[in-house]
Amino acid sequence: MADFVTLVVAGLATGALYALTAIGFTLLWQTSQTINFAQGEFVMLPAFFMLAAMNFHLPFWAAIAIGFVLSTAILGFAFKKLLVDPMLRHGVLPLAIATMALSTFLKESVKTFYSAEASPFPSLAPDVDLHLFGVTISWQNVAALVVALAAVFALQYFLNQTLLGRQMQAAAQNPTAARILGVPVERTILYAFLINGTLVAVASLLISPVYLAKFTNGETLGLAAFVAAIVGGFNQIRGAIVGGLLLGVVDNLSAAYLSTQYRGAIPMALLIVVILFKPDGLLGRAEERTV
Amino acid sequence: MSAKAQTLIGLLGLAIVAAFLILTPLTLHRYGIYILSEWAVMTIAAIGLNLTLGYAGQVSLAQGAFVGIGAYAAAILTTHGWPLIAALALALVLCFAIGWLLGYPALRVQHHYLAFVTLAFSTLAFLVFRNEFWLTGGTEGIDGVPRPSIFGLSTTPDLRYYYFCLFVLVLAALGALGLVRSPWGRAFLALRENPIRAMSLGVDTRRYILMAFAIGSTLGGLAGVLYAPLVGLVEPPAFALTLSFDLLMMVIVGGSGYFAGPFVGAMVAVLLPEWLRFLETYYLILYALLVMALLIYSPTGLVGIVDRFVVRRRTKAASAARAALSASIERRAS
Amino acid sequence: MTAVLEVVNLKKRFGGVAAVDGVSFDVREGEILGIIGPNGSGKSTLFNCILGQLAPSEGDVRLDGRTTTGMRPCDLNRLGVSRTFQLLQIFPKLSVRNNLILAAQEHQGTILTRLFGRRDAGLGEAADRMIAFFGLDHLATEPAGGLSYGQQKLLDAAMAFMSGPRLVLLDEPAGGVNLAMLANLKDRLKAFSEERGATFVVIEHNMEFVMSLCSRVLVLAEGKVLAEGSPAEVRANPTVIEAYLGR
Numbered sequence: 001m002a003d004f005v006t007l008v009v010a011g012l013a014t015g016a017l018y019a020l021t022a023i024g025f026t027l028l029w030q031t032s033q034t035i036n037f038a039q040g041e042f043v044m045l046p047a048f049f050m051l052a053a054m055n056f057h058l059p060f061w062a063a064i065a066i067g068f069v070l071s072t073a074i075l076g077f078a079f080k081k082l083l084v085d086p087m088l089r090h091g092v093l094p095l096a097i098a099t100m101a102l103s104t105f106l107k108e109s110v111k112t113f114y115s116a117e118a119s120p121f122p123s124l125a126p127d128v129d130l131h132l133f134g135v136t137i138s139w140q141n142v143a144a145l146v147v148a149l150a151a152v153f154a155l156q157y158f159l160n161q162t163l164l165g166r167q168m169q170a171a172a173q174n175p176t177a178a179r180i181l182g183v184p185v186e187r188t189i190l191y192a193f194l195i196n197g198t199l200v201a202v203a204s205l206l207i208s209p210v211y212l213a214k215f216t217n218g219e220t221l222g223l224a225a226f227v228a229a230i231v232g233g234f235n236q237i238r239g240a241i242v243g244g245l246l247l248g249v250v251d252n253l254s255a256a257y258l259s260t261q262y263r264g265a266i267p268m269a270l271l272i273v274v275i276l277f278k279p280d281g282l283l284g285r286a287e288e289r290t291v
Numbered sequence: 292m293s294a295k296a297q298t299l300i301g302l303l304g305l306a307i308v309a310a311f312l313i314l315t316p317l318t319l320h321r322y323g324i325y326i327l328s329e330w331a332v333m334t335i336a337a338i339g340l341n342l343t344l345g346y347a348g349q350v351s352l353a354q355g356a357f358v359g360i361g362a363y364a365a366a367i368l369t370t371h372g373w374p375l376i377a378a379l380a381l382a383l384v385l386c387f388a389i390g391w392l393l394g395y396p397a398l399r400v401q402h403h404y405l406a407f408v409t410l411a412f413s414t415l416a417f418l419v420f421r422n423e424f425w426l427t428g429g430t431e432g433i434d435g436v437p438r439p440s441i442f443g444l445s446t447t448p449d450l451r452y453y454y455f456c457l458f459v460l461v462l463a464a465l466g467a468l469g470l471v472r473s474p475w476g477r478a479f480l481a482l483r484e485n486p487i488r489a490m491s492l493g494v495d496t497r498r499y500i501l502m503a504f505a506i507g508s509t510l511g512g513l514a515g516v517l518y519a520p521l522v523g524l525v526e527p528p529a530f531a532l533t534l535s536f537d538l539l540m541m542v543i544v545g546g547s548g549y550f551a552g553p554f555v556g557a558m559v560a561v562l563l564p565e566w567l568r569f570l571e572t573y574y575l576i577l578y579a580l581l582v583m584a585l586l587i588y589s590p591t592g593l594v595g596i597v598d599r600f601v602v603r604r605r606t607k608a609a610s611a612a613r614a615a616l617s618a619s620i621e622r623r624a625s
Numbered sequence: 626m627t628a629v630l631e632v633v634n635l636k637k638r639f640g641g642v643a644a645v646d647g648v649s650f651d652v653r654e655g656e657i658l659g660i661i662g663p664n665g666s667g668k669s670t671l672f673n674c675i676l677g678q679l680a681p682s683e684g685d686v687r688l689d690g691r692t693t694t695g696m697r698p699c700d701l702n703r704l705g706v707s708r709t710f711q712l713l714q715i716f717p718k719l720s721v722r723n724n725l726i727l728a729a730q731e732h733q734g735t736i737l738t739r740l741f742g743r744r745d746a747g748l749g750e751a752a753d754r755m756i757a758f759f760g761l762d763h764l765a766t767e768p769a770g771g772l773s774y775g776q777q778k779l780l781d782a783a784m785a786f787m788s789g790p791r792l793v794l795l796d797e798p799a800g801g802v803n804l805a806m807l808a809n810l811k812d813r814l815k816a817f818s819e820e821r822g823a824t825f826v827v828i829e830h831n832m833e834f835v836m837s838l839c840s841r842v843l844v845l846a847e848g849k850v851l852a853e854g855s856p857a858e859v860r861a862n863p864t865v866i867e868a869y870l871g872r
Contacts, residue, residue, distance in 0.1 A: 035403055037536075083583065090590035092403065093350070097543045098586045100536050105579035112572050223414075223532075230407055261422040268411040268418075272396075275408050279400050474730045474739040474746045481716060481727055488714040491676065493702035493731035493788060502736075 005135045007252050013141035015248020016148030020203040021225035022232065022240035023155065024196035029234060030172040031192040034084055035096040038103035040222020042196070045106055046071040046204035047121055047213040048114050060122055068201045076197025080190060103218065110215040123209030144206045151202050152241055155195070159237065168192060224251075227267045231274045233281025242283055316453055324449045325521070330561040331456040332517045335463045337541040337553030339510025342467060344539070345548035346476065347503035348483030349397050353409040354538045356416035357386050357508040359530030361515020363420065366433040366525040375439035375520065382512040390508025394501035413535045421527040432526030436519045446520075456517050463510060470506070471550060479503060483548075511538075544582060546592030555593045628687075629654045629792050629824045630675070635684035637667075637674050637848075644670040645681075646848035652792070657818060657825040659839030659856070661832070663869055667848040668828045669711055672794055676708055677701050688792070703732060705791040709781045709798060711828075717770025721761055721780055724769050725752040728787035751787070759783045759813055775806035782810065786817055792824045799831040807831075811838055836860065844868070 021043050028034040036042070050067035054060065083102065087095040125143035129136050159165035170178040171188040179185050211217060224247060232243020247267055254266045274281060316324045340354045364382040369375055396408045420427050427433065438446045439455075446452040470476060478499050481489035486496050519525050537560055545556025563581070567574035589596045630652035637645040645667040652658050660668055673679040675686050677698040686694045688704060696704075707728075716724050730746040733739060739746055756765050759779045764772060769780060778798065785793050798814075799807055811834060818825060829835045835842060836856040844852040844859055846868040852859055859865055 029403075035406075083587070086587045087590060093547075094543060094586050094590035096403075096406075097540050098583050100540060101579045101582040101586070105576055105583070108575040108579065112576060226407060226410075230404070234403075262418055265415055265418050268414045271411045272408055275404050275411075276396055276399055279404050470740065472744055473741070474726075474733075474744070477719070477723060477727045477730065480719065484716055484718065485714055487678070487698075488710065488716075490698040491678075491702060491708050491710075492728045492784065493699050494727075495699045495731070495736075497697075498736060 003256075006137060007256055008249055009135075009137050009145075010141050011249035011252030012245055013144040013148075013248070014252060015228075015245035016145050016152075017203050017207050017244075018221070018224045018228045018248050019241045019244025020148050020151060020199050020206075021221055022228035022244045023152065023237055024199040025225050026229045026234060026237060026240040027192045027196055029229075030237075031168065031189045032084065032088060033092055034088070035092060035099065036196075037096055037099040037222065038106060038218075039200070039225050040218030040220070041103045041106040042071075042075050042200040042218070043203045043207065043221055044213075044215065044218040045075065045110065046201040047208035047217075048110055050205070051119055051121065051213060052114070064205065067205070068198060071201035071204070072194050072197035074197070075200060076194040077190070079197075080193040084193070103222070107215050107218060114215070116215065118212035118214040121208035121213045124205070125209075140210055144210075147202065147206055151199065155199075155237065164188070164191065224267065227271045231270055231281055233283040235280060236283055239281045239283040243281065246282075312457060313454075316450055321449055324453050326561060326565055328449070328453045328456045328521050330557050331453070331460045332514050332521060333538070333541065333561055334553050334557040335460055335517070336511045336514035336538055337545070337557050338463055338467050339507040339514070340538050341507075341542045341545075341547065341550075341553045342470070342479075342510070343503045343507030344542055345546075345552060346471060346479040346483065347499065348479075348486075349394075349500060349503050350402060350406040351393075351409045351504065351507065352406050352532070352535045352539060353393060353413045353416070354507070354511045355530050355532065355534030355536075356413045357390065357511030358515040358518060358534060358538075359416060359420055359527075360386055360389065361512035362519040362525045362530065363427055363433070363515075364512070365516040365519035366436045367426070369437050369439075369520070370433055370435060375516070378519075379513070379516050382516045383509050386512030387505045387509045390511075391501050391505040393508065394504035397500050397504060398497055410532065410535070413532050417527060417531045420530060427527070428525075430527060432524055434524045436523050436525060438520045452521065456521065459513070459517060463513060467510070468550065475499075475502075540582065543590075544585060544592050546594030546598070549592070549594040549598065552592055552594045559593070628652060629689060630826070631685075631687040631690075632671075632675060633685040633687065635671065635674055635686065636682045637670050637679060638682045643848050645674060647684075648845070648848070648850055649684075650843055650850065650853065652824055652826055654824055655818070655822050656841055657814070657827065657839045659835040659842040660826060660828045660845060661830070661835055661842060661859075662845035662851070665847075666845040668845055669796060670848075671845070672708065672796055672828065676706065676794065699731070702788065702790075705789075706794070707785040707788055707790040707792075708794040709785050709796055711796040711800065713774070713777055713781055715769045715777055715780050715784065717768060719769055720766045721756065721769055721772070722749075722752050722765045724780060724784055725755050725787050728784035729789070732788050748787075755783050755787055758816075760809065775802050778802050778806065779810060779813070782813065786821075786823075789821065790823060792826070795825065795827045797828055797830065799829055799834045807834065814838060832860075 021039055024042070025036060025039045028036050046067045049070045050063040053063035053066045058066070083098055084095065087098060123140060124147070125139040128139050130139055130142065159169055167178070167183045168188040168191060170181070171183050171185040175185050207217065207221070228243035228247045229240050230243070231247065232241065233239025250266060250270070251263070255263045258266070312327075316327055319327070336354055336358050340351060343349050343351050361382040364385060365375060365378040368378040368381065393409065393412060397405050400408065421430055423429070438452050440446065441455060444451070446455050478489070478494050481492070481494050482496050482499050482503075490496050541556030541560045542553060543556070544559050545552035545554065564574060564578050567577055570577060585593065591598070628651040632648060632650050635645055635648045636643060648667070648671060660671070662668055670679065674681040677696050677700070680695045684694070685692055688701070688706065693701060693704070716727065719727065726745050726748045729748055729751065730739065733746040733748065734742060745752070753765070756762055759782070761776065761779060761783070764776065769777065772780065782795070782798060785795070798810060802810065814825065815838065817823060827835065827839060839856060842854065842856050842859045843850060844862070844865050851868055852862045852865050854862070
């Protein structure tokens with residue numbers, strides 16, 4: 001039983017990271033019909049910005065700040081202006097392919113310009129285990145869960161309680177009506193990209209201490225984010241959260257209790273079942289279809 | 292330019308390309324011949340995906356899995372003494388059936404949802420390739436896949452196997468061309484452009500969607516059957532999700548829905564990295580940059596650029612003709 | 626007089642709203658029936674239910690006595706029913722000729738014979754005749770996207786006629802068309818009706834179009850049949866006037 005709880009908590013921690021990645025992915029889709037196949041690499045990259053800063057002998061907190069700034073600027077602003085804007089009016093698919101190329105570009109760039117080896121990354125939390133009611137939980141997991149959930153709640157607050165956040169939601173649901181109502185739609189889309197740039201930096205900061213900073217980190221994480229987003233509900237941020245946590249727990253439990261060889265099959269099977277029988281996800285609302 | 296002149300130029304261009312494809316390998320070393328053979332094989336798979344996606348409008352991220360099914364069928368049967376033709380028959384039937392089944396999700400969901408379902412299928416197929424040791428040799432795969440003998444002539448020499456692949460490519464291309472030019476081509480286009488209107492005109496969209504998947508997947512399987520003897524070793528990483536992504540990229544970069552698209556796209560995906568190899572470690576980075584730049588400039592791909600140019604000239608000529616006509620009418624009236 | 630189409634107590638609800646609320650009528654062979662009504666009266670929804678685009682919540686649709694409720698549009702088309710849409714829907718990338726061939730090709734042979742048979746599915750001459758019938762001769766090989774709006778409307782109607790249907794449902798065929806083209810369209814509809822003995826049901830807002838073309842008119846309001854009769858009768862009906870102009 002104690003093991004089970006440890007697994008669930010670890011699963012929730014991983015799930016929280018999936019959720020962070022999935023939220024950004026969903027946000028981009030919702031606001032601008034962008035499917036970002038490079039989302040995993042977006043999470044992999046900021047850690048390297050931070051490591052590079054530390055190589056210039058900057059203290060950790062400064063490196064983190066620089067990482068966040070660069071991530072928001074490059075993976076948020078530059079991504080939108082240089083890649084998304086020119087391509088969006090031509091349809092979803094060409095842009096999706098372009099993000100596939102982008103993921104290769106980012107991966108290979110890190111491999112070539114930084115290192116092909118895994119680099120250790122300092123952690124925010126002490127590398128100690130917590131013993132609570134006979135259950136062993138690592139501080140890392142707790143930190144990941146807490147920070148991720150804090151980020152998520154902050155985002156939810158922003159989206160629901162602030163004017164700008166509500167404008168973003170309006171722009172996502174019905175850009176034409178929002179424009180008529182005076183919502184600066186183009187700017188809210190930009191904010192969505194900037195938020196994603198920040199969220200992936202948070203995820204990067206949390207994931208790199210555990211898995212080490214490596215250029216291949218994006219691969220499994222990206223796939224997990226897609227699955228989490230769809231399973232939870234591609235139309236809602238809340239869906240990404242639920243999907244991420246669920247996926248993390250299911251993944252961890254199935255690895256422990258089922259065959260490890262087919263561990264990757266569970267998320268895939270879940271994805272197929274959800275898409276075919278409840279395409280709007282476990283939490284999603286029906287997407288509007290025009291006849 | 293008259294239609295006759297256009298056809299003549301088209302045929303001339305085709306002849307030049309054919310001459311290039313037939314004669315150049317005679318001057319190449321082993322690796323060059325291998326790359327060209329790989330191009331031919333990937334083009335077949337890309338032609339299949341172009342039918343499913345480019346013509347019928349159905350997104351599929353599973354084409355790589357079908358190449359894998361074909362490759363494993365070839366590897367398993369030929370290493371047990373069966374002739375390649377038997378593997379071919381099995382692979383085609385298997386891929387058609389599984390492709391048909393994969394079409395059913397497409398009846399329920401479309402676009403990005405369909406992309407993810409096919410992506411999941413691709414990943415599951417990879418897991419089967421990797422885990423079922425008794426069938427597929429597991430992570431080590433199957434080695435020593437022999438090259439076939441065609442009418443008693445062995446294709447073990449690389450050059451001969453290349454011509455064999457080229458021959459199959461031509462057959463596949465002619466088959467695809469025949470399909471696209473037939474009423475099916477019109478039905479596929481209708482299905483892609485406006486499925487609701489298509490249905491109201493009697494187009495059985497359900498049947499055509501399943502067909503599009505089945506046929507596209509079968510061509511993927513055909514490519515796989517050729518791939519196995521080409522490389523000699525069939526192992527799971529070659530058929531992972533990356534292959535499906537690469538094939539999708541070939542179709543889009545070449546030009547989705549254009550007949551020449553897959554040929555050009557496969558050329559970019561297979562040959563361009565080789566030409567960039569002199570850049571050593573940077574070649575993949577540059578390749579990715581070029582792909583992004585191309586897509587930004589022309590989301591309809593490379594063939595799309597040519598098409599736009601041709602259309603622009605045609606409309607200019609048409610407007611000029613109209614202007615001349617109205618001018619001559621005015622002159623006559625005055 | 627046999628009823629080609631029978632609609633029996635058709636209802637269609639979207640959530641709590643009944644867009645079509647118990648509509649029943651017959652369409653007699655060879656007639657041109659007009660359906661009019663204020664915006665939101667459920668006319669297009671009615672068409673969509675008859676034609677299999679939507680599944681009715683209640684009620685039945687019968688074609689020549691055979692129940693076709695909920696049948697797929699492509700199957701209905703093969704039984705001899707065709708339609709146009711309110712929003713013009715031709716295939717801009719195909720030539721005019723190919724649009725017409727597409728409109729009837731699924732009625733030729735089987736799916737396999739169409740793969741291996743002639744490129745135009747044997748419809749080349751029929752397409753040319755239809756092009757001549759609608760006066761689109763000089764545009765036969767033009768991509769349909771390059772035609773003017775009125776010409777596209779004609780093409781749209783032509784596509785509906787191509788498969789030689791017994792019953793044609795036209796959803797606002799006169800929408801956005803200039804007077805000259807309108808006269809042409811009306812003329813073609815009448816000619817087709819007389820030549821082939823086809824039955825028409827036309828949704829329209831253009832009163833003059835409806836009154837001069839249709840032998841019988843049905844008035845819909847708030848999902849229900851308000852009135853039925855000859856154009857003159859309907860025009861004089863006080864409840865109809867009230868529904869349109871309000872009090």
